[in-house]
Amino acid sequence: MKYIRNFQEIRKEDISAVGGKGANLGEMFNAGLPVPDGFCITGEAFDEYMKRNGFDQQASACCETLRSEIASGQFWAELEQEIAGCYAVLGENVRVAVRSSATAEDLPEASFAGQQETYLNVVGIEPLMIAIKKCFASLYSARAVAYRKQANFDAVKVSLAVVIQKMVESEVSGVLFTADPVSQNPDQMMLNASWGLGEAIVSGKVTPDIYIYSKKAKRIADKKLGDKDILICYGTTGIEERKTPLEQKNHFCLNDKQVLEVFAMGQKVEQHYGSPQDIEWAISGGKLYLLQSRPITTLSEKANERQPELSASQRALLNNWIEHCPTPLYPLDIEPCEIIDRAKSKVFQELGISIGGELSMDENGILSFSAGTMRISPRIAKVPFLLGQFTNYAVNSSNTNGAFSKIKKELEEISATDVSRLSVPALLQQVRALMNLSEEIAYVRFRYNIFPSVAVSKLLYPTLQRVDKKIDEFDLLSDLPYKTWELNVALRKLAAYIQDHKELNSAVTNYKIMDRSAIETIRGDYLEFSVRLQNFLNEFGWKSSSSYCAFGSVSWFEDIIPLFSLIKALLQSDNKDLGNHKYQAILEKIALRFSAKKAAKVRKKIEEIRGYHINREESLYLIEMCYGLARRSVFELELRFPEIFEQPKDILFLTLEEIYALPAGTQNYRERVAVRKANRPQNEKLWSGLSIGGEVNNENALTGVSGNRGICQGKVKKILTLQEFDKMQQGDILVCRYTDPSWTPLFILASAVISDTGGPLSHSAIVAREYNIPAVLGCGNATELLNDGQEVVVDGEKGVVRIVT
Template sequence: MKYIRNFQEVRKEDVSDVGGKGANLGELFHAGLPVPDGFCIMGNAFDEYMHRNDFDTQSLNHSDKLSDSVASGQFWAELEQEITECYTALGQNIRVAVRSSATAEDLPEASFAGQQETYLNVVGKEQLITAIKKCFASLYSVRAVTYRKQANFDTIKVSLAVVIQKMIESEVSGVLFTADPVSQNAEQMMLNASWGLGEAIVSGRVTPDIYIISKAKKCIVDRKLGDKDILICYDTTGVEERKTQAEQRNQFCLTDEQALALFEMGRKVEQHYGSPQDIEWAISKGKLYILQSRPITTLHKTNDIQQKLNASQKAVLNNWIEHCPIPLYPLDVNPCILVEQAKSKVFHDLGISIGGELSMDEKGVLFFTAGTLHISPRIIKIPFILSQFTNYEVNSSNTNCAFSRIKKELHKKSMSDVSHLSVHALLQDLRELMNVSEEIAYIRFRYNIFPSVAISKLLYPALHRVDTSINEYDLLSDLPYKTWKMNVALRQLAGYINNHNELENTIMGLKAADNSTLTDLQNNHPEFSDRLQDFLNEFGWKSSSSYSAFSSVSWFEDMTSLLPLIKVLLQSDKKTTSNNKYQTIHAKIIKSFSAKKASKVIKRIEEIRGYHVNREESLYLIEMCYGLARRIVFELNLRFPELFEQPKDILFLSLEEVYNLSGTIEDYKRKIATRKANRPQNVRLWNSLSLGGKLNDQNTLTGISGNRGLCRGKVKKILTFQEFDKMQPGDILVCRYTDPSWTPLFVLASAVVSDTGGPLSHSAIVAREYNIPAVLGCGNATDALHDGEEILVNGDKGTVQILS
């Protein structure tokens, strides 16, 4: 044929005719690998199409008009006949994917990543011809032309081929890297997998399952369960995005056998090309297919975070992962930096500069700048400064005055209707909220956390004299702080439901819930509605990820996570979290010291407890700021439909870029596309940072003691709030992390084991409240432990041993 080559006619040397994608697919086909059949429309067809239709490619200043013209051009009979014959040979009205493929030999395919188009689920001759023309036209879109101009490519000489390939209706799909691009380890492969079509992973719209496979051992050495919250599947025309069922989200989508089969296939592809490969794959009806393979071009780039980290950096990152379990989006980064800057300012006031922070580059890739400790001459005044820092009356007064003012400001903003504000007013409000969040963060660290830590260290010798087993965290028991009050309110709400059989039966009978379910419950039970609203008015801004300003969700925004919490509480017989631990410590202090000394120690302890109440209050106020800021961002998303095509697109801009939304739309679109493409790298990076804590020869995980005690019991692994109702009394809770919304699970748990966390994390504090053993910061407990396994949790040593 003059204009078309089937895959069996193409080899890797044919890039100039069929482009990089086409040449790679032909090469894989010749190597006997399982590639879905297809054909390539060569670059000469594109050149002749442009000539026959007399398109003026010199008019690049009007490339949007040129692109529209190219998309509506006419095919000549010979080309249309060849397309029809080749398409018919694939099958009767077969579903195909239509992809552009750059043909310039001196330009790597990666140079055009995201600049041309892909059309999925194309059926029938008419749809196919339309899709091919759109691929041709995409070479002259504003985005593509701007990108190539900025890269100094000669746009006029670029040609385009089109690849047409049978679509695989995959149950599972993903990407296999034959060298781990995150750790830069060529001796391991990284496998990403999710349900449905692979577009969900490639576009960065889903967090996939991740497997690390050793080439030498030929076995899986690490795995991480992704949330896989959406899947992409066939629609009547094109594809559609659906929510993944809870059962699918909470299980790995590949068996070990399938993962190792992919590993073997990856070895063959890598050996064939002689270099590490990035392979897109799919599984349909049990059969494995390769959809595309290309060289990994980033192995020479070492991400700063993946360099060796010192102990303090690891502690910082552990804290980030605990507060932001889902990788940050670009819009989340600046608010986090503001919080860190508030903390750094306090260190600076003490004469200490540490430096180093988590950040994100222009392409949306996370990195960690290593800090160096710098001591200024001001540090010689530390004894005097510390006496000021730890003045409880001053600190408490400053905190209470600021919080009183801030609460009034935030309440006023919460009552405003953002839909009636101008874009200018929305952006002004957004700036104000970010400034308030930074002020709260400074108050949190300067007037509460820092003085609390200082006093705790000073008190340690006295506490050790009273009882060597007491630590500063025990002093926070039986304390009515924000989360404690929230749990009391939740139990009261559950108690009301427990006393109304019809309402209780309805709630316990719900298998799944959405906001409409709660609305129906409220409509049918007005008094319950009033009580629920009272609860939300007090605690509704509590979110799923406290430091993820724009990608987290509060109860005000999505109430569905409340029902699993209530169902857990309805199962429990425990009525209170009090274990009288603090009263016991109080009595021991009075017995151990003179009245004067005991009074002084108890006064300091009461200060620590007061600081903790303020610390918890400050976090909730920050979450309220972020929640109100999300309302604005959601409204901005609606105001700029030409820029934000998907609900989450705005998350791929930085905060500064959102402040300047009057910027060039096409420039912003390019940034969004680039950062979407790089998000999977951040997801892999975030997950790799939380992997660790391997089982030793005695089948034992090592972590950090969150609360003392021994407990033998069975594992119940809970990864999302949708799984809360799995929890049964006496189970050992195993999770990645917990936040305050998880607290009711501790009512049922006999012990807790988590991937992240430290002595002052939510898991530790609540475990001490309920007096159950806790081992935290294990790294990969959720991978190493499985439902039903019997384990021994040793909170004294910080270990978890698998018994069966």
């Protein structure tokens, strides 16, 4: 044939004839990779078409008249016959994708991807002819001409080939990068996946599921659930968008086996080409297909260099931030964090110490952090005299109770407000009021509870060592009715109630994927359970997975689905009493070691420490309630300014100061949002930096810190998201990046805990001590180095994890 080449006739060297897209498809097809069959109309045919129809092929500027003329030009008989013959070989009236493939497209120094048009679900010879002409015309669209000019290709003769390829009706599709384009790490691959046809991802219309694969460890290192708001599917003609059903939105669209299959195929493609590839893929009828591959052109020259090791102080700071904010802060989250720091700094200043901030964000939304600064004033000499005042439990307790009582009343009043009826100034006033309350709570938290608790603990430590050298101040918090423990008890009561009601239990457990409509159906059918659930939410509903993340987090009030995931996980346990009597044992040792008078004094100090901890936990829940109510007002503000905020949660990319300036200054806000959204991957890279440099040592062991003592051997079960909770079985060793109160039910099932982040006062440590299971925390990259099913020994005595198999 003169103007057409079938895929079996094409190799990667044929870019000048069929363009980068066509050349790569032919290359993969002939390498035995799963590429749907097809053919290419050559660039020579395009040149001939332009010549025969009298079009100016040297036009370098966009001309809508020229585009229209090209799209309505005439094919000559020989070309029409070749197209019809090749189309018939693919099948009778088969669905095809018609894709443009510029002969300069996908070169190593530039990517023309997306600059010309693609037409999907083309059926029949006449629609195919029309689609081919439209592809020819797309070479002169405004977008394509501007791109060529920017890339200095405007002076180069660029022809257009057209790829015609059998379509697969994909259930799932996406894009695979065989070198992570965000972290610029060639040892990692990134996979994006969504329901339906791949155009939803390629066009940027959805936030897909994201999977990260470690080539070194040969396993999935991380995954994040995307919102996948829409899916693109076949229409009567062409394609159409539909809202993604809730049961699909809230579920990963690939299982781990499928993910590993895509990654393995990607490595084959990369090895074949000898360079990192950007691959479009689809799964149809359970079979994986490759739809396109091209070199990744966005990797920096330093992509093969490893990121430098973080300093010890940076690692410690980042560990703490990830513990409270598992995902990077948004611009709108920065000032609330500074408010908390301001309250803490105020207490330090009362002691003669001035401290600087740790975290900062520039105008473009890029985060950075440092160890901060510290200056000492002469006032510090008075600390020994101030210590008695700072540690007066009666005064501290009275001030705390008074402040919390007042704050709770104010929060209840704000909570009863219908924000939809408030004006913009009233909404802004409410946000200011809530931020002021958060600062007041934080001051009470640090001044009247954390600081005195630390001081008393340090003073008491030598006495505890005389009782038992293995006792530390953290052991004193065992069997303590603090807020998180009350939440855990309440969750277990909900689970026990469900287990006691057979039909309700079946209704909850039979939904593999819980959605809001299913939950509402259950609440409507089981009214007593609904009342119990609402009582739980009234007490704990503002709990989120990001304690200090004011606006970027989501509470159970705002999204109840994660709460039901927890309840379902908890239903797997036997719900037996897991009482911990460690604290009573310590009191008995104190009574035996000291006189009655001395023992009473020691017990009094211990009770003070425990009381401080209860208030400390209470303060965090109050802060989260402030944040939840503030989110309610802020997202109402977002609805009032659609001209600024095009996408849901775009308001997160403004600062609190900028929000307060609404509606003034709105002209520049849209641009600021766009810039900061584009820079967010850099912050994600920073947040992933904690695991950099960690490795298993020569003794096949991973080192962290002790969260709770004890030694346990068992099999690893790695849990990265709430959606994976149902993987956990009784006796598994939980391996995770971090935990918060939302994860508490898993501790009932776990025989031990290993986490990337955390320390002795983290949630993981506190709950592990309550359940008396060994915990090794702050390992850095346990989730990267350990795999499901591995046999490990968790040594909570030494803070070490030893790999057995």
